[in-house]
Amino acid sequence: MVLSLFGARLIQLQxxxxxxxxxxxxxxxxxxxxxxxxxxxITDRNGVPLAETVAGMMIVADPLRTRPHAEDxxxxxxxxxxxxxxxxxxxxxxxxxxxxxxxxxxxxxxxxPATLATATVAAVTNAGFQGIETRPDPLRNxxxxxxxxxxxxxLNSDGVPLAGLxxxxxxxxxxxxxxxxxxxxxxxxxxxxxNTETPPVNGRNLTLxxxxxxxxYAQRVLRTAVQGANAQSGAAIAMDTRTGExxxxxxxxxxxxxxxxxxxxxxxxxxxxxxxxxxxxVEKVLTTSSLIDAGKVTPMTRIRVPxxxxxxxxxxxxxxxxxxxxxxxxxxxxxxxxxxxxxxxRQFTHSQLWNYLDAFxxxxxxxxxxxNQTRGVLPPVDxxxxxxxxxxxxxxGLSVNALQMITxxxxxxxxxxxxxxxxxxGSATTASxxxxxxxxxTRRRVISAQAASLExxxxxxxxxxxxxxxxxxxxxxxxxxGKTGTAQEVGATCGCYDGSLDVSFSGFAPADNPRFTVxxxxxxxxxxxxxxxxxxxxxxxxxxxxxxxxxVPPTDTPPANLPVFW
Amino acid sequence: MSSLLSPAxxxxxxxxxxxxxxxxxxxxxxxxxxxAPRAPFAALVLAILGAGVVxxxxxxxxxxxxxxxxxxxxxxxxxxxxxxxxxxxxLDQLRDPQHLAVAGRQLGMVAPATPAFVDxxxxxxxxxxxxxxPADGIRVTPLPAGLPSxxxxxxxxxxxxxxxxxxxxxxTGTHTPTxxxxxxxxxGTTRGRNGAATxxxxxxx
Numbered sequence: 001m002v003l004s005l006f007g008a009r010l011i012q013l014q015x016x017x018x019x020x021x022x023x024x025x026x027x028x029x030x031x032x033x034x035x036x037x038x039x040x041x042i043t044d045r046n047g048v049p050l051a052e053t054v055a056g057m058m059i060v061a062d063p064l065r066t067r068p069h070a071e072d073x074x075x076x077x078x079x080x081x082x083x084x085x086x087x088x089x090x091x092x093x094x095x096x097x098x099x100x101x102x103x104x105x106x107x108x109x110x111x112x113p114a115t116l117a118t119a120t121v122a123a124v125t126n127a128g129f130q131g132i133e134t135r136p137d138p139l140r141n142x143x144x145x146x147x148x149x150x151x152x153x154x155l156n157s158d159g160v161p162l163a164g165l166x167x168x169x170x171x172x173x174x175x176x177x178x179x180x181x182x183x184x185x186x187x188x189x190x191x192x193x194x195n196t197e198t199p200p201v202n203g204r205n206l207t208l209x210x211x212x213x214x215x216x217y218a219q220r221v222l223r224t225a226v227q228g229a230n231a232q233s234g235a236a237i238a239m240d241t242r243t244g245e246x247x248x249x250x251x252x253x254x255x256x257x258x259x260x261x262x263x264x265x266x267x268x269x270x271x272x273x274x275x276x277x278x279x280x281x282v283e284k285v286l287t288t289s290s291l292i293d294a295g296k297v298t299p300m301t302r303i304r305v306p307x308x309x310x311x312x313x314x315x316x317x318x319x320x321x322x323x324x325x326x327x328x329x330x331x332x333x334x335x336x337x338x339x340x341x342x343x344x345x346r347q348f349t350h351s352q353l354w355n356y357l358d359a360f361x362x363x364x365x366x367x368x369x370x371x372n373q374t375r376g377v378l379p380p381v382d383x384x385x386x387x388x389x390x391x392x393x394x395x396x397g398l399s400v401n402a403l404q405m406i407t408x409x410x411x412x413x414x415x416x417x418x419x420x421x422x423x424x425x426g427s428a429t430t431a432s433x434x435x436x437x438x439x440x441x442t443r444r445r446v447i448s449a450q451a452a453s454l455e456x457x458x459x460x461x462x463x464x465x466x467x468x469x470x471x472x473x474x475x476x477x478x479x480x481x482g483k484t485g486t487a488q489e490v491g492a493t494c495g496c497y498d499g500s501l502d503v504s505f506s507g508f509a510p511a512d513n514p515r516f517t518v519x520x521x522x523x524x525x526x527x528x529x530x531x532x533x534x535x536x537x538x539x540x541x542x543x544x545x546x547x548x549x550x551x552v553p554p555t556d557t558p559p560a561n562l563p564v565f566w
Numbered sequence: 567m568s569s570l571l572s573p574a575x576x577x578x579x580x581x582x583x584x585x586x587x588x589x590x591x592x593x594x595x596x597x598x599x600x601x602a603p604r605a606p607f608a609a610l611v612l613a614i615l616g617a618g619v620v621x622x623x624x625x626x627x628x629x630x631x632x633x634x635x636x637x638x639x640x641x642x643x644x645x646x647x648x649x650x651x652x653x654x655x656x657l658d659q660l661r662d663p664q665h666l667a668v669a670g671r672q673l674g675m676v677a678p679a680t681p682a683f684v685d686x687x688x689x690x691x692x693x694x695x696x697x698x699x700p701a702d703g704i705r706v707t708p709l710p711a712g713l714p715s716x717x718x719x720x721x722x723x724x725x726x727x728x729x730x731x732x733x734x735x736x737x738t739g740t741h742t743p744t745x746x747x748x749x750x751x752x753x754g755t756t757r758g759r760n761g762a763a764t765x766x767x768x769x770x771x
Contacts, residue, residue: 049658054651113655114648143658190633216663217677217704224705476680477694541677541704548681553692 029183030194036138037175040203042152042165044212045245045425049143051152051166051257056139057117059108065131066092073129080120081109108132110157111139142257147216149257150270151208151249151370151423162260163268165206165423168369168430175203207425209245209438214238217545218250222520225538226252230526235272235402238542239410241514244419244441246368247546249273249403272402274372277523279405280487281336281531282506283395287345288333289412289455290356293447296347299330299458302566309339312387316342319486331564334461334468336484338394345393353389354381359446360408361418362400368423369436376400395487405506406519412459413481413508413517416452419443456481456511457560462532463507467564470532473505473540477554478547481514482507482539484531489524500524505535509543510555516546667706676703 013021042051059077066073070092078085091106112120117134124132140155153164161167178200183193218236226234238248251271255263291297305325309316318337325337332340345353358364363378377399379388391397400408403421411418420441427437447455459481461467463474469484485504488497504521508514520535520542529535546552659665679702682693712718 048661052658054655055648113652115645115652118645118648141655141658143655144662145664147663213663216667220667220704220706223708227705227709476696477682544679544681545677548678551683552681553683553685 029185029190030181031184032179032181035178035180035198035200036136037177037200038202039138039140039159039175040173040205042173042206042208044148044208044210044215045247046211047207048212050148050208050210050212051140051142054139054141055114056111056137057114057134058110058137059112059117059121059132059134061092061106061108062104062131062133063092063094063106064102064104066129067095069129072127073124073132076124076127077108077120077132080123081112081116083109110137112137113139144212144216145256145258146254147212147219148208148210148249150251150254150268150272151210152257154257154260154268164270164371165208165369168371169206169428170431172428173203173206176201206428209240209247209423209425210249211247211549214542214546214549215248215250218248218542219252219254221538221541222250222252225520225534226522229522229529229534231522231529231534232524233271233275234520234522234538235270235275236518236520236538236542237272237402237406238546239406239421239517239519241410241413241508241517242419243438244407244410244414244421245425245438246403246421246423247516248542249423269372270370272521273368273370274374274401275523276374276376276399276401277489277502277521278396278398278487279400280395280485280502280504281338282405282409282483282485282504282519283398284333284336284341284393285412285455285459285483285506286357286360286362286408287341287353287393288329288458289416289447289451290353291329291344291347292454293356293416293451294348294352297329297344299328299454299562301329301344303327303329303332303340303343305332305337305340305343309342311342311390312385314387316390326566328563328566330458330461330562333458333483334464334564336462336469341394342390345389348389350384350389351381353392354378354384356446357392357398359418359444360411361404362398362408364404366403366407366420367430367434367436368403368421369428369430370423373403374401376404395485402519402521405504405521406517409483409506409508409519410517411446412452412455413514414452415449416445416447417443418446453512456508456514457562459483459507460511460560461562461564464559464561468532469530470505470536473507473532473536475509475540475544475547478509479511479555479557479559480507480509480540480543481511482536484536485521486529486531501528503529503531503534505531505539507539507543509547510552511560512555512557515550515552516543518543518546664706671703671706676700678702 039053041049041053043049059081061073070089074085074088074092077083077088088108091108094103094106096103109117114134121132121134138159140159142149142152142154149164151164153161153166155161155166161170161173166173178198180195180197182195183190218238222234222236225231234252236248236250237246239246249270249272253263253267255267260268288297292299303326305318305322305327307318307321307323316338318335318339320335325331325335325340327335327337327340329340329344331337332344357378363376365373365375367373379392379398384392388397407418407421410421420443422436422438422441424437427435427439429435460479462470462482462484463480465471465474468482470482473482473484474480483506485502485506487502487504489500489502490497502521502523503525504519506517506519508517518539520538522529522535522538525534676698678696678698680694680696682691682695684691
């Protein structure tokens with residue numbers, strides 16, 4: 001009798017709808033928790049984290065339960081979490097419009113460090129209030145705030161990368177989340193109960209060639225200069241001459257990667273990589289070193305420089321008023337004479353100059369793994385006129401970004417061998433599937449070692465007191481090679497020169513055995529400015545810091561002191 | 567060979583056969599009534615059963631205890647991990663170059679303008695040691711931001727007729743702390759002057 005009752009129940013349980021019962025039983029006791037993969041760190045070349053993920057928590061409220069004591073709870077939360085009292089109060093008192101179901105969930109604070117979050121919630125509970133709890137919320141932390149922010153990028157509140165390296169190398173950094181399912185009774189895991197686990201695969205770290213301290217210093221020096229000149233923006237890049245590794249890539253304006261929303265969106269990319277402009281006189285380094293390489297000139301070549309030079313229907317001037325000058329080639333560089341450069345370049349055919357500039361990487365993009373890199377413009381040689389050749393020879397009529405310019409100048413510093421720049425140590429795969437990094441860097445010879453060395457000697461004149469255009473870019477005791485640049489900026493609307501300037505400075509030291517190459521560009525200083533006066537001091541300070549930090553002593557060789565006049 | 571041995575065996579065979587026949591003969595097995603008591607056996611079984619149940623219970627309890635302990639240890643480990651990370655974050659904040667730069671500035675430190683080194687092996691000085699001056703300093707903190715627009719009210723311009731009203735205004739300014747009734751009549755003018763002062767202050771910063 002009893003057995004048949006049991007039998008009937010058995011048929012009911014097992015025969016009629018076993019799956020529903022099994023699911024019900026699982027829902028009672030089985031818990032599935034996501035095991036979030038830890039996002040990889042982004043570190044500088046010394047392993048100092050620039051971006052890291054720490055255990056964070058969000059603090060959420062159940063407004064239905066917090067409303068009666070909202071003021072008291074808000075005071076505790078606002079005090080401990082340094083939040084705005086009224087914002088917290090709003091969250092705690094949130095009410096659904098009439099007729100809608102009650103709101104049971106409101107964010108109070110997100111990405112709070114775990115210890116602070118649990119201590120705060122404990123304080124609220126101890127004070128006798130209910131309805132505040134914590135939930136895990138992985139926290140992406142940028143310990144140095146704005147340092148290298150333009151390179152790193154940032155994540156939105158859902159953890160989706162929106163810019164920079166975080167975006168390009170997301171696949172490497174993100175890893176893969178896992179899950180764990182187990183049985184729970186009274187809050188404790190039941191031993192020998194059901195338990196399945198898919199372990200998470202943590203993201204891999206990304207090491208940059210950036211040196212955080214140099215990056216910080218470069219950013220502060222650049223900011224001081226851009227603000228001092230009331231300029232629109234600026235960029236500074238420092239590179240290891242021998243390896244092409246980027247030690248610092250500073251942009252201003254920049255933003256705090258921990259709070260990207262506080263800055264306008266155009267400030268969150270890297271202008272050094274995305275903005276193109278005419279390089280101005282810094283380009284003369286490429287033109288003259290090509291001329292030396294082709295055997296057309298030497299630093300001692302004598303050039304008669306008239307006060308102005310008509311080319312086709314235009315007249316070319318120098319930035320300073322002068323009568324007829326008798327300058328050597330070295331003097332043309334030291335004094336930054338446009339006319340002298342144009343006259344020397346007349347020994348080249350159009351395609352000869354074009355081929356050299358093409359070999360220097362003008363008009364080619366060097367992928368370092370950042371989104372929105374531009375490639376600049378080197379007009380095709382069949383469109384060139386004599387005027388094009390003339391203006392291109394001193395840096396107008398072609399456009400580059402700051403990284404291309406430093407890469408080209410670095411080829412001169414590195415004995416004539418161009419090294420593709422890199423930002424990533426080793427190698428890593430970008431979102432588009434390309435391998436980038438120091439392991440992928442290539443070298444190719446652009447000019448002879450002899451030509452590069454002569455060019456460096458000519459560039460020393462620029463920073464020499466009493467000779468060159470930028471004596472305040474020199475460092476006492478060191479041989480510093482440099483070149484100023486002042487270019488007219490093409491206006492956004494008219495497609496013509498609108499009167500604003502880009503001032504720049506590029507160079508390397510020690511001139512006879514270069515270790516570091518630095519390039520600085522400051523865009524649209526309000527009251528004009530010169531490459532030597534505005535960008536030169538930024539160059540000197542960054543270079544000075546590098547020489548000091550990496551303990552590069554002076555070479556103790558006599559300076560070039562090439563004659564400027566004849 | 568068997569034929570050789572057979573005479574010797576022939577003498578023993580009948581004796582063996584007879585005993586086998588003797589043994590093969592069936593007989594009724596006498597009923598043996600077991601006199602062994604049942605109680606000890608039942609007790610033994612019960613004891614084993616009891617011990618099993620108790621053992622299982624204890625084992626289970628032990629496992630549960632272990633689970634509780636594991637949970638509490640796990641919670642502690644989580645808390646400690648979180649604490650370690652918080653401390654790590656604090657350490658990162660202290661190591662932040664910005665923090666160090668500001669601290670250095672407060673001590674009056676300036677980055678030198680010219681690198682110079684002492685070669686420890688030879689005691690030789692490399693480079694030209696030059697003292698750093700104030701001009702070598704860089705600004706490490708951002709420029710102060712202007713006041714947000716709600717705190718920068720438009721100046722309230724109060725047009726006053728030249729000589730007589732101006733005199734009253736200046737007088738009210740000095741009298742305000744003492745004569746409350748008098749001040750209330752002139753609040754408009756007083757506030758106007760404050761409003762005009764605020765943006766000027768903002769611009770000065």
